[in-house]
Amino acid sequence: MRFSFALSALGLTSQVPLQPSLPESSTMTTAQKSFQFVEGPDVFTPKDLVELGRTGAGVANQAGDFVLIPYSKFSFEEKKNHKNIYVAPLESSVQPFKLPLTEGGEAFWLNGRTLAYVLESEQKTLEIFALDLLYEPATNESVGVLSSKPPVLLGTFPTTSASNFRYSTDGYLVFSDSVYPDGNLTTVKEQDEAWENRGNTALVYDHTYERHWDHWVGPKTQSLFSVRLVQDPDHKWTFGSEFVNLLAGTEHSSPVEPFGGTDDFDVSKQSVIYTTLDPAFKDERAWHTKQNVYIVGITGGKPRELTSGSQGATHNPVLNHVGDKAAWLELDEDGYESDRAKIVIYDLKKNVRFTLTQKWDRSPGSLVFSKEGEFIYFTAGDHAKVKVFVLPIPSTPEKSTTDPQLSPKYLSPVPIVKDSASSGLQSLPYGRILISKSSFTSPNDVYLVKGLDALQTQITQSDESVKFSGEVEQVTNFTASDLEGKNLSKGEEFWFKGADDIDVQGWILKPKGWKKGETKAFPVVLLIHGGPQGAWEDQWSTRWNPNVFAQQGYFTVAINPTGSTSFGQAFTDAIAGDWGGKPFVDLQKGWKYILESYPEIDSDRAVAAGASWGGYAINWIQGHPEYNFGFKALVCHDGVFDSSYNGFSTEELFFFNHDWRGRPWDKDSEQVLRKFNPVNFVHKWGTPQLVIHGSKDYRLPETDGIGAFHALQQLHIPSRLVIFPNENHWVLNHGNSLKWHYEVFRWFDQFVGKKD
Ligand SMILES: *[C@@H]1O[C@H](CO)[C@@H](O)[C@H](O)[C@H]1NC(C)=O
Ligand SMILES: *[C@@H]1O[C@H](CO)[C@@H](O)[C@H](O)[C@H]1NC(C)=O
Ligand SMILES: *[C@@H]1O[C@H](CO)[C@@H](O)[C@H](O)[C@H]1NC(C)=O
Ligand SMILES: *[C@@H]1O[C@H](CO)[C@@H](O)[C@H](O)[C@H]1NC(C)=O
Numbered sequence: 001m002r003f004s005f006a007l008s009a010l011g012l013t014s015q016v017p018l019q020p021s022l023p024e025s026s027t028m029t030t031a032q033k034s035f036q037f038v039e040g041p042d043v044f045t046p047k048d049l050v051e052l053g054r055t056g057a058g059v060a061n062q063a064g065d066f067v068l069i070p071y072s073k074f075s076f077e078e079k080k081n082h083k084n085i086y087v088a089p090l091e092s093s094v095q096p097f098k099l100p101l102t103e104g105g106e107a108f109w110l111n112g113r114t115l116a117y118v119l120e121s122e123q124k125t126l127e128i129f130a131l132d133l134l135y136e137p138a139t140n141e142s143v144g145v146l147s148s149k150p151p152v153l154l155g156t157f158p159t160t161s162a163s164n165f166r167y168s169t170d171g172y173l174v175f176s177d178s179v180y181p182d183g184n185l186t187t188v189k190e191q192d193e194a195w196e197n198r199g200n201t202a203l204v205y206d207h208t209y210e211r212h213w214d215h216w217v218g219p220k221t222q223s224l225f226s227v228r229l230v231q232d233p234d235h236k237w238t239f240g241s242e243f244v245n246l247l248a249g250t251e252h253s254s255p256v257e258p259f260g261g262t263d264d265f266d267v268s269k270q271s272v273i274y275t276t277l278d279p280a281f282k283d284e285r286a287w288h289t290k291q292n293v294y295i296v297g298i299t300g301g302k303p304r305e306l307t308s309g310s311q312g313a314t315h316n317p318v319l320n321h322v323g324d325k326a327a328w329l330e331l332d333e334d335g336y337e338s339d340r341a342k343i344v345i346y347d348l349k350k351n352v353r354f355t356l357t358q359k360w361d362r363s364p365g366s367l368v369f370s371k372e373g374e375f376i377y378f379t380a381g382d383h384a385k386v387k388v389f390v391l392p393i394p395s396t397p398e399k400s401t402t403d404p405q406l407s408p409k410y411l412s413p414v415p416i417v418k419d420s421a422s423s424g425l426q427s428l429p430y431g432r433i434l435i436s437k438s439s440f441t442s443p444n445d446v447y448l449v450k451g452l453d454a455l456q457t458q459i460t461q462s463d464e465s466v467k468f469s470g471e472v473e474q475v476t477n478f479t480a481s482d483l484e485g486k487n488l489s490k491g492e493e494f495w496f497k498g499a500d501d502i503d504v505q506g507w508i509l510k511p512k513g514w515k516k517g518e519t520k521a522f523p524v525v526l527l528i529h530g531g532p533q534g535a536w537e538d539q540w541s542t543r544w545n546p547n548v549f550a551q552q553g554y555f556t557v558a559i560n561p562t563g564s565t566s567f568g569q570a571f572t573d574a575i576a577g578d579w580g581g582k583p584f585v586d587l588q589k590g591w592k593y594i595l596e597s598y599p600e601i602d603s604d605r606a607v608a609a610g611a612s613w614g615g616y617a618i619n620w621i622q623g624h625p626e627y628n629f630g631f632k633a634l635v636c637h638d639g640v641f642d643s644s645y646n647g648f649s650t651e652e653l654f655f656f657n658h659d660w661r662g663r664p665w666d667k668d669s670e671q672v673l674r675k676f677n678p679v680n681f682v683h684k685w686g687t688p689q690l691v692i693h694g695s696k697d698y699r700l701p702e703t704d705g706i707g708a709f710h711a712l713q714q715l716h717i718p719s720r721l722v723i724f725p726n727e728n729h730w731v732l733n734h735g736n737s738l739k740w741h742y743e744v745f746r747w748f749d750q751f752v753g754k755k756d
Contacts, residue, residue, distance in 0.1 A: 035746035037552065043512060044486040044551045046741030049542065050074060050734050053478045057424030057436045058446035061109040062169065064428030065090055066133070068107050068115065069446055069476055074734045081734065087115070087133060087146060088475060090428075090448055094144035096476070099131065101151060108165045110237070116173075116229070117151060118165065126157040128229075130237045154229070155239035158185045162225075164255060164262045170269040171230035172298045173239075174246070176255050178220040185225060185243040195219060208286035212651050213258035214696040214728030221253045224265055224274060226298050244300045246272055251279035252303065256291060263316050263366065268323030271295050273306070275314045275328065286653040289313045290334040295326065295348070306346045308353060308400065313337060314344075316366050320373035324348050325393070327376060329364055330355070335654045338533035340569045343367060343376060347396040355402040356391060359411055361568045364389075368425040368433070375456055377433055378413075379422050381566030384493070384505055384537050386421035388435060388449070389413035392459050409463060416449060416468045421539035431456065431470075438540035440509070440547055441488040446475040487512070488547045489556075491538060496593040498586035499562060502571070506559035506590050507536055509550040514600060523605035523752045524555040526591060526629070530612030532563035532575050532583065532659075543730055543737070544611065552745055555601050557594050561586035563613075577661045577668075579613075579643070580620050580676035587617070588627050605752035607633045609744065612700065612729065615639015616678065619708060622689065623681025633751035634689040635744050638697050638729050641704040641711075643677040649701050682711045688718035690747040692740065694727030720747065 037045050056070030067090055072083040083104045086096035099107065105119030110130065117129045129151035138144035157177075164176040180191045195218070203210070209217050224247055228240030247254065254274040255264035265274035273295045281288040291314045294303035307314060312331035319326050326348060329341040341363045343356040356376070357364065365386065367378035377390050394410045420439035427433050431453030438444040451470020458466040489509035498504030511522045527546060529536050536546070536558035549556040560567065562582040563575030575583060595603050608631045610618045618636040621629060640646050647656040647664035662669035674680065689712055693705030702723065712719035722743050724736050731740045 035742070035749050037742070037745060038512070042485050042487065044483065044488060044547060046548055046552075046738055046745070047076065048482070048486075049545055049548050049741075050737050051076060052443060052482055052542075054542065055436075055444050055446065055476050055478055057444075058426075058434050058475065059108065060090065060426055060428055060434050061112050063112045064430065064432060064434075065112070066135075067434065067446060067475065068109065069096060070107075071476075071478055076734070076738075079735075085117075086476075089135065089137075089144070089146065090434075090475065091473075092138065092144060094135075094138060094146055097133075097146035097148070100148060101129070101131075106163065106165060108167055110167060110229070110231070111169075114231075114237075116154070116165070116167070118157075118162070120160050124160060126160045126162055128154045128157070128239055130154055152237070154237050155241075158243065159188045161188075164265075166262060166265070166267045167229065168267040168269055168298055170298065171228060172226045172267070173229040174224060174226045174265070174267045174272055174298065176222055176224055176261075176265075178222050179245065180220055183223060183245045183248045185245065188220075191219075207283040208653070209257075209651055211698045214698060215258075222255055222257060222260070223247045223252075224254055224272060226272070226300070246296050246298075246300055247274075247276075247303070248300065250303060251282050252276040252294065266318045267298065268319040268321070270298055270323055271319060272298055273317040273319050273326050273328075275317050278334075286651060287657055288334055289331070289337050289654055291315075293317045293326070293328050293346075306353065307344075308402075312339065315341065318368055320369040321371055322373060325369070325373060327356075327367055327369065329367060336658045337655065338531075338565065338572055341365070343378065343391075345376075345393060345396075350396050352396050352398070353400040354397050354404045356393070356410070357413070358403050360413060362413075363565065363569070363572075366423065366425055368427050370452070370456070371427045371429050375459075377416070377425055377427060379425060380413075381535060381537065382415075384507070384535055384560055384566055385419065386423065386537055386539065386566075387415050388417040388422045388425065388433070389415055390452070390455070390459070392456075407463070409459060412465065414455070414459065414466060414468060416452070416455075416470075417447075417472055419538070421537050422447075434475075437472075439538050440491040440507075440540070442483065443479055443540040443542075445477065445479075448473045448475055486551070489550050491546065494590075494593065494597070496590050498589050499582035502562075504559065504561060504586045504590060505567065506557060506594075507538075507546065508558075508594060508598075509546050509556040510600075511553045511555050512551050513553065514555075516600070519599045520602040520604075521600050522553060522555050522602060523607065523748070524557060524594070524601045524603070525549050525748070526587070526606070526608040526631075527556065527558045528587070528608065528610030528614035528617040529558070529560070529564070530610070530614050531565070532579070532613035532616075533565055533572050534613075535560050535564045535566050537566065548741065554607075554748075555594075555598065557591070559587055559590040561590070576659050577672050578676075579616065579659065579672075580678075583617070584620065584624070584627065588629070591629055603630055605632065606630050607635070607748045607752055609635035609637070610639065611637035612639065615700075616643070618689070619678035620676075620681075622685045622687055623678055625684055625686060631687055633748055634687050635692065635747060636689060636705070636708060637692040637740075638694060638700050639704065639708070640678065640700060641708040642679045644673050644679075646700065646704065647673075649703070651698050679707075682715075685711065685715055685717060688747075688751055690720050690722065690743065692722045692743065693724070694729065694731065695723060695725045696728040699729045 053073040058067040060067045069086045074081045088096040132149040162177045254276045278290040293306045296303040312333045315329040317328040326346040346353045362380040364378040364380045424436040491507040615636040691709045693702040709721040
């Protein structure tokens with residue numbers, strides 16, 4: 001943490017003088033008061049948000065009767081983030097059991113009752129332990145008890161950076177680690193030392209990426225490894241010493257940086273499937289998105305490509321349980337990251353590949369085979385929710401095809417979980433899947449979906465459309481007590497006619513203390529999401545949480561304008577080349593609709609905030625006073641100021657090239673830039689603006705924030721710059737997150753707070 005809690009709660013007011021040129025006005029008087037959050041036992045404050053426990057995705061064992069649950073909770077008092085792993089029996093009321101281990105490691109299942117646990121020791125080596133669970137189920141006389149035997153050390157890894165563990169029941173552990181060009185895990189430590197002691201700190205590049213997301217790219221790349229991890233007949237576990245680089249001799253790198261993890265590969269008994277950037281573009285990574293899928297033996301060999309070669313990005317490759325079919329998500333267009341993802345199935349026996357969701361206008365986000373392999377479960381955004389769907393897998397066609405002839409039951413995914421936002425699918429025996437789910441009112445929890453056997457039978461036997469009638473049962477409940485009595489808003493949907501009379505959706509959250517009919521009683525904030533190919537979904541966020549704004553007393557409006565995902569591909573695609581166009585027609589119309597519909601809103605106390613594309617939107621609105629939003633203050637977090645410069649300075653160049661119709665110097669792009677670059681309209685700026693930027697934001701370098709601040713200052717517009725030197729495109733550090741909220745709400749309060 002950069003600042004102590006006390007300092008960060010006070011803000012930097014004493015260190016950063018307010019603008020001496022500010023006119024004497026009521027706003028000035030308000031600014032001089034020291035700002036405090038709205039607090040109280042019934043208020044969910046920013047501090048509560050930061051300190052609320054965070055439940056990770058559950059991982060069940062093969063038998064599907066126990067689940068591992070990562071859980072972390074930050075404490076300002078201790079200045080410590082407690083990271084623990086719990087185990088809970090599924091379908092039992094026995095309390096989750098906290099593993100008796102040092103905080104902060106990674107765990108995975110070895111078998112039904114044994115876990116492996118990987119943790120860095122005090123001697124700075126990465127150790128692997130086995131831990132046997134002990135379980136006494138509940139009886140009529142006693143409650144059930146879960147405990148464990150003491151952990152047993154199995155061995156150490158050659159590095160401390162091994163991660164993303166997946167265990168194959170055939171006795172191999174597959175994981176990722178980063179290696180030097182020799183690809184050899186056992187030489188990494190030595191080469192790390194040589195690199196650290198090279199006598200200078202220069203980084204030299206002949207090709208992109210030179211930096212990515214929040215770090216400068218070094219000499220190492222990600223690769224996948226396998227090592228023997230097997231139980232002897234006398235139940236003793238043995239950890240091998242030979243680490244096989246499964247991608248040796250290729251130009252492949254998986255998981256794919258910067259966000260790839262266990263979703264980028266999967267293991268069956270014999271094989272490992274993975275996605276990697278197309279090696280043909282190894283020197284042009286920054287402007288290509290094409291990723292190929294390969295399969296390789298679990299002990300190595302020559303990887304075999306499964307993709308056709310004409311795809312764009314691929315994600316989430318998976319193998320079915322018996323290992324004779326693979327599936328992944330595939331996009332069509334190289335150089336775009338938001339075209340429609342489709343499910344592709346690959347029959348490994350027949351060597352035939354076919355697309356399953358060619359005709360479905362939604363974009364699946366993750367997928368998994370059912371345990372028996374006859375169905376595929378997947379998540380997809382749909383009208384600002386992330387739902388779980390299922391499709392039966394048709395028999396494999398004769399030849400590979402992207403558009404197979406399919407009867408209706410294979411074309412219409414059946415929704416299973418329709419509310420809020422699901423993720424982290426895992427299929428379990430007996431017609432069940434495990435998911436994580438969150439909403440505006442509750443952070444992620446683990447849920448068990450039951451009764452899918454009956455649904456699958458119905459789908460198989462009927463040609464009519466079928467409905468899921470099973471149960472969705474909550475497994476974890478770590479945070480409920482902390483949220484009790486806070487009365488968080490569920491969010492209400494609204495629809496209005498946007499640009500070209502297309503139906504556009506948004507959310508509104510009423511403020512704490514809202515009473516019907518109290519006219520002009522509450523300030524209002526418009527939140528603008530990033531992407532722009534993203535959406536405000538009925539989902540929990542630890543960064544931009546609409547309820548935190550509502551709890552501070554603001555009517556909170558979150559609109560999904562043109563470019564947003566989950567409303568069909570045409571709506572998402574329509575923002576390309578039109579950043580300053582249709583989305584702002586949508587936002588103006590939605591804003592008008594809200595002001596007309598809620599007399600409780602005081603439109604003289606309106607503010608807006610956005611990050612990334614949302615920050616572009618703030619800078620764009622600054623330059624377009626004729627939109628008449630009437631905002632009294634703006635907040636721009638990591639936003640685009642100069643789009644042309646951004647087309648050169650961002651690391652993922654494909655993104656600009658796609659959305660601005662070419663490179664910054666291309667004719668088409670130049671025209672779009674002339675129309676839609678915020679810097680071209682700075683002369684019209686006039687609204688007080690807070691600018692926030694992270695110095696490790698390499699997607700949108702901090703000079704965009706600094707540039708906007710310099711413009712505001714020279715125009716004598718009340719403005720403030722907040723820099724987080726150690727944050728990337730997101731503010732993740734707990735203390736910084738609280739400071740972020742402090743500065744944002746303090747800024748709003750200065751201009752639209754109650755004058756008393
Ligand atoms: C436990 O209680 C149930 C219902 O009260 C009863 O049917 C069952 O026989 C009891 N089991 C034992 C082992 O006592
Ligand atoms: C990796 O390096 C070690 C130590 O230099 C060496 O013994 C081993 O043979 C190398 N492995 C491979 C696969 O080259
Ligand atoms: C979660 O805990 C809260 C109280 O802390 C309780 O009211 C609620 O019923 C629990 N929900 C589940 C699904 O266990
Ligand atoms: C909770 O919020 C709703 C909607 O804002 C409001 O109608 C209700 O009175 C609130 N309940 C409590 C107990 O504050």
